[in-house]
Amino acid sequence: MAAVEAILGHDLLIWGSRWFTKMPGDTTYISWHQDATYWALNPPQVTTAWVALSESGPENGCMRVLPGSHKGGLMPQIDTYAADNALSRGQEIAAEVDESEALDLVLRPGEMSLHHIGIVHGSQVNHSLKPRIGIAIRYITPAVVQETHEKPVAVLAQGLDTYGNFELLPPPDDSGIDLQEIQSTAARRMMKSILPGKRN
Amino acid sequence: MEFMMQNSLPSDLKNHYDANGYYFPLPVLDETELQELQRSFFEFYDKNEGTTAISGAAGSISDPIGDSFVRALGLSSGGPPENIGGGRGDSRA
Secondary structure (H helix, E strand, O other): OHHHHHHHOOOEEEEEEEEEEEOOOOOOEEEEEOOHHHHOEEOOOEEEEEEEOOOEOHHHOOEEEOOOHHHOOOOOEEEOOOOOEOOOOOEEEOOOOOHHHOEEOOEOOOEEEEEEOOOOEEEOOOOOOOOEEEEEEEEEOOOOEEOOOOOOEEEEEEOOOOOOOOEEEOOOOOOOOOHHHHHHHHHHHHHHHHOOOOOO | OHHHHHOOOOOOHHHHHHHHOEEEEEEOOOHHHHHHHHHHHHHHHHHOOOOOOOOOOOOOOOOOOHHHHHHHOOOOOOOOOOOOOOOOOOOOO
């Protein structure tokens, strides 16, 4: 949390989280894309912490970035819905990406990387016999607004939310709250906000 | 995250991040935390027939255990590692 705080400040919300798992033989990949294109979050006070539970390197399909690309604005993107693309719409930058500029974010188990919502990134197929397991945790500041018809949800990670732009869900605990119900509500609202045709 | 706190932040973190849009690597889990989370992950993965998905296209993973994982990491106000299971997530990358 200290590293995220150094970038976004003290008041932090968790907007979402997602496992990225590529087992040996898995043919999934992630095309070059910018998260900012389809997350509808503004201002871009958003960072993703990608925490590795396994080795994550070029041989098993680690995340790759184009350094500095977050400064170049949003590039045109198309939805391919490609079968092996792990993105929800198979979204892909509709322009030539100079892969010689790409940098592998190599991580050992227990390490994490941070990346900006506007950076061009992706990952290749796991060509190794080793699993690649990580979880991406999306942090935002309370000042961020998500363009969606239904109030978006988040969890207060630390500090205060004086903006009220998100419905704050209780953090997970052992109080007996039905987590599956909360998960379903959150997932439904998020999918409506990021998938075309589901905004209303 | 305790691990990170004990290992102090790199002095160039913010400047590098702002200039390049990323920063890595940052140690966040000690060996005990890592092993516990790996064990929990595979327990869930095996129990759910090799998937962490509850919806979406092939490889498009909605994350039923993400929130608990976040809590286990101490990234939310939920506290230290306890139970893994349940939670919320999305289908983005």
